[in-house]
Amino acid sequence: MVIKNRSKICLIISGAIIAVALFLTIIGHGINLGIDFEGGLSMQYDMKTAVTRADVESVLSGLNVGSFTVTVQGANNSEVNIRIKDVAKEDIQNVQENFEAGIKEKYPEAESIGDVNYVGPVAGATLVKNAVISVLLASVLMLIYIAIRFDFNSGLSAVFGLLHDVLIMLSFMVIFRSVIQMNSSFIAAALTIVGYSINNTIVIFDRIRENAKKMPTAPREEVTNISIKESLGRTICTTVTTLITIVALCILGVPSIREFALPIIVGILSGVYSANMINGYVWAFLEEKRRGRGKKAKA
Amino acid sequence: MKSNRKRGGGKTGAIIALCVVLVLTIVLGILGLTGMSLPPQGLYKVLSWLPTTDSAAWPESLPLGLDLRGGMYVEYSGKKPENSSAGMDELIEGTISIIQQRLSDKGYNEANVQRIGADGIRVEIPDVQDDTVLDLIGKPAKLEFYNPQGEVFMTGEMVKTAKYYYADGDHQIAFTLTDEGSKLFAEVTRESIGKTIAIYLDGEQLIAPTVQNAITNGSGVINGLGSAERATTIAAKIQSGALPLELTQQKVDKVSATLGQDAVSSSVKAAMIGIALIMLLMIVRYRLNGVIASWALTIYIIVLFLLIAVFHIQLTLPGLAGVVLGIGMAVDANVIIFERFNEETRKGRSAKAAVRAGFKNAMSAILDANVTTLIAAIVLLIFGTGSIQGFAKTLLLGIVVSMFTAILVTRFLMNRFVAAGATKISLYTKVPAEKEVEA
Numbered sequence: 001m002v003i004k005n006r007s008k009i010c011l012i013i014s015g016a017i018i019a020v021a022l023f024l025t026i027i028g029h030g031i032n033l034g035i036d037f038e039g040g041l042s043m044q045y046d047m048k049t050a051v052t053r054a055d056v057e058s059v060l061s062g063l064n065v066g067s068f069t070v071t072v073q074g075a076n077n078s079e080v081n082i083r084i085k086d087v088a089k090e091d092i093q094n095v096q097e098n099f100e101a102g103i104k105e106k107y108p109e110a111e112s113i114g115d116v117n118y119v120g121p122v123a124g125a126t127l128v129k130n131a132v133i134s135v136l137l138a139s140v141l142m143l144i145y146i147a148i149r150f151d152f153n154s155g156l157s158a159v160f161g162l163l164h165d166v167l168i169m170l171s172f173m174v175i176f177r178s179v180i181q182m183n184s185s186f187i188a189a190a191l192t193i194v195g196y197s198i199n200n201t202i203v204i205f206d207r208i209r210e211n212a213k214k215m216p217t218a219p220r221e222e223v224t225n226i227s228i229k230e231s232l233g234r235t236i237c238t239t240v241t242t243l244i245t246i247v248a249l250c251i252l253g254v255p256s257i258r259e260f261a262l263p264i265i266v267g268i269l270s271g272v273y274s275a276n277m278i279n280g281y282v283w284a285f286l287e288e289k290r291r292g293r294g295k296k297a298k299a
Numbered sequence: 300m301k302s303n304r305k306r307g308g309g310k311t312g313a314i315i316a317l318c319v320v321l322v323l324t325i326v327l328g329i330l331g332l333t334g335m336s337l338p339p340q341g342l343y344k345v346l347s348w349l350p351t352t353d354s355a356a357w358p359e360s361l362p363l364g365l366d367l368r369g370g371m372y373v374e375y376s377g378k379k380p381e382n383s384s385a386g387m388d389e390l391i392e393g394t395i396s397i398i399q400q401r402l403s404d405k406g407y408n409e410a411n412v413q414r415i416g417a418d419g420i421r422v423e424i425p426d427v428q429d430d431t432v433l434d435l436i437g438k439p440a441k442l443e444f445y446n447p448q449g450e451v452f453m454t455g456e457m458v459k460t461a462k463y464y465y466a467d468g469d470h471q472i473a474f475t476l477t478d479e480g481s482k483l484f485a486e487v488t489r490e491s492i493g494k495t496i497a498i499y500l501d502g503e504q505l506i507a508p509t510v511q512n513a514i515t516n517g518s519g520v521i522n523g524l525g526s527a528e529r530a531t532t533i534a535a536k537i538q539s540g541a542l543p544l545e546l547t548q549q550k551v552d553k554v555s556a557t558l559g560q561d562a563v564s565s566s567v568k569a570a571m572i573g574i575a576l577i578m579l580l581m582i583v584r585y586r587l588n589g590v591i592a593s594w595a596l597t598i599y600i601i602v603l604f605l606l607i608a609v610f611h612i613q614l615t616l617p618g619l620a621g622v623v624l625g626i627g628m629a630v631d632a633n634v635i636i637f638e639r640f641n642e643e644t645r646k647g648r649s650a651k652a653a654v655r656a657g658f659k660n661a662m663s664a665i666l667d668a669n670v671t672t673l674i675a676a677i678v679l680l681i682f683g684t685g686s687i688q689g690f691a692k693t694l695l696l697g698i699v700v701s702m703f704t705a706i707l708v709t710r711f712l713m714n715r716f717v718a719a720g721a722t723k724i725s726l727y728t729k730v731p732a733e734k735e736v737e738a
Contacts (some may be wrong), residue, residue, distance in 0.1 A: 020665045032625055048466055077385070092399070092551070095431060102344065112555075113555065113557075116552075116553040117550075117551065117552050117553070118548070118550060118551040118552075119549065119550045126416065126419075126695070130683070133682055134678050134679060134682040134683065137678050137682070138675045138679075140672055141674045141678065142671050142675075145667075145670060145671060145674060146667075146671070150667075150669055185616075185617060187683075187687065188617050188620075188679070188683070188687045188690050191675055191679050191683075191687075192620075192624060192675075192676070192690070192694075193673025194675050195671065195672040195674070195676060195679075195694070196624065196627075196628075196672060196675075197674075198668075198671045198672070199628075199631065199668040199672065202664060202667045202668045202671060203635060203664045203668060205667075206664035206667060207664075209663075210660075227382040229636075230642075233638050233641075234635050236632050237580075237584060237633040237634045237638070238627075238630070238634045238635075240580065241577045241580060241581070241630045241631070241634070242624075242627035242630075242631070243628060244573045244576045244577055244580070245569070245570060245573030245574070245577070245623045245624075245626055245627060246303040246573075246623065246624075246627075247573075248569035248570070248572045248576075249566060249569040249570070249573070249620065249623055250572040251569070252560050252565045252566070252567060252568055252569040252572075253562070253563045253565050253566055254565060256366070256560065256562065256616060257562060257566060257616060257620070260616070260617060260620055261620070264620075264624075293713065
């Protein structure tokens with residue numbers, strides 16, 4: 001097997017995915033923000049028989065509440081998930097009771113299942129603020145650590161890969177907005193990937209560190225190729241074992257687990273991809289530049 | 300070095316060591332699943348600590364978070380009342396202690412009230428889905444003033460302000476009363492000089508000052524409170540016919556118990572299937588080393604949950620995900636070691652030399668990979684809220700335990716297996732038919 005530097009094509013592909021997501025966001029089809037971010041009231045009901053969405057919506061329209069969304073789900077389309085924006089907290093109880101009274105006329109067996117959830121508008125802002133701080137802080141700390149243990153260019157390219165993975169995860173949330181909502185668990189997932197996907201990069205950089213010492217004069221790109229190849233067995237085995245448990249969790253888990261597991265799967269895949277196809281070559285590029293500068297300085 | 304000593308009775312010693320570890324693993328595993336009483340009905344009890352898919356038999360020693368157990372979760376943001384000069388910290392603490400008191404008075408002993416961020420309060424009440432509990436939290440406190448005869452003569456609504464201040468080397472509370480309160484207070488104090496007036500909040504005595512002189516103008520001082528902290532807290536409590544802070548509900552989360560049970564049993568099931576598949580894959584790919592990895596993974600799980608039980612870490616949904624991810628990390632360390640081991644054998648090294656060289660070469664990668672993940676986990680622990688912290692805690696613990704099992708335990712087992720005579724390379728990896736020369 002021959003490993004080649006295809007980082008340019010890969011960067012173009014990743015860039016294109018991110019650009020599509022950005023474009024969708026600009027035209028108003030951005031991330032499907034869940035209740036944790038947008039605030040509002042969310043309820044889940046099991047109607048025991050198949051539900052027509054219009055029925056539920058007509059009951060809600062009669063309640064004189066702000067905008068709402070109704071999602072029908074479950075194996076036999078008997079479960080509905082309702083989200084109502086702009087509910088004052090004093091009205092929660094009222095809205096709930098009136099809705100139940102209204103819906104029972106159509107679906108007498110309707111039963112509340114799962115969470116009743118109310119989030120005020122402030123909670124989401126704090127969440128985002130903390131998340132952004134966490135990602136940036138973690139990135140800076142990792143950059144420092146890697147710069148000390150490896151070299152500054154390694155730190156830079158590892159963090160570059162990390163931000164790439166987070167951006168890909170966010171793009172996934174945009175592109176698959178009809179399938180998945182973004183809630184606070186996404187933040188946990190993104191931060192998991194920040195912590196985890198860097199492992200792949202580190203293991204490869206560890207090889208690069210080792211091989212670079214053995215071949216001080218070889219082009220850095222070649223060192224990277226060799227190192228990626230030597231780590232490939234480990235990369236594949238680890239990725240498969242990690243994915244096994246997360247995929248099992250995703251298949252068997254309840255929806256709130258899925259909301260967490262799905263972005264993690266995307267992040268892990270993106271992490272393997274960036275570690276093997278991009279990060280090492282970014283390092284090689286930066287190193288060659290540095291060498292070039294060194295030579296010029298000598299001459 | 301040590302190896303010289305071992306060479307003599309090495310083989311028997313290694314086999315004995317392996318048997319001891321095996322017995323220990325099995326005993327701890329059974330203990331973790333079933334628990335034990337010593338003597339049978341006796342004083343010493345070891346609770347089981349390993350999760351099961353049967354949520355009814357969930358071990359007592361693994362406390363479940365609200366999202367898995369069912370219950371209510373409420374977040375408030377607090378606002379300083381306009382006339383308050385006290386610091387936010389004191390007001391928040393006063394509010395938290397009052398809420399806690401009210402809940403435990405009503406029998407919600409497991410309720411947990413915590414400060415979040417600068418001005419937020421989080422209340423968690425397990426097993427409850429009833430909105431009336433919320434009224435309990437927000438309702439005004441019942442503040443009562445008792446005259447020396449033990450009769451209530453005044454209530455909290457008649458208090459206008461109560462403030463801490465420091466004067467004459469003493470921590471004091473200055474209070475002002477409404478007109479009606481002033482009248483009542485004047486009456487009682489006039490007759491009670493030298494006697495005590497008791498102030499009760501929600502049935503609990505706050506303070507019982509002795510009346511030194513009649514207070515007729517509706518403003519007075521309670522002195523001799525000992526510390527600034529005590530004085531501030533009491534002032535905050537007296538001030539509050541209501542709570543020291545104006546609370547606004549930010550978030551209400553009601554989780555039904557059945558949903559929680561589903562989540563628990565499905566994630567435990569997923570984890571079990573995942574672990575079984577991982578073990579299978581490891582054994583197919585790394586043969587005897589795969590068996591060792593599976594063994595180390597078993598020890599990892601036993602030790603991890605033992606520590607979760609010992610430290611009383613609440614298991615939440617993301618917390619369980621953290622455990623699952625930790626398993627992935629633990630296996631990764633083994634994979635790195637085994638790949639290096641296989642590389643060494645390909646160079647023609649003996650199994651014994653390959654173990655040593657494999658570990659030596661793998662260590663830097665494992666260390667750096669774990670430290671970077673540790674950095675992320677610590678940042679999460681500090682900046683995360685609620686359930687994210689639960690995730691950070693189990694991930695953190697998982698990393699630490701995996702460093703122990705995947706490195707130390709694995710090395711111990713590998714060395715013993717080699718010493719016990721399992722030195723044929725084909726036990727560990729495919730031996731190339733002819734020695735190929737790598738390009």
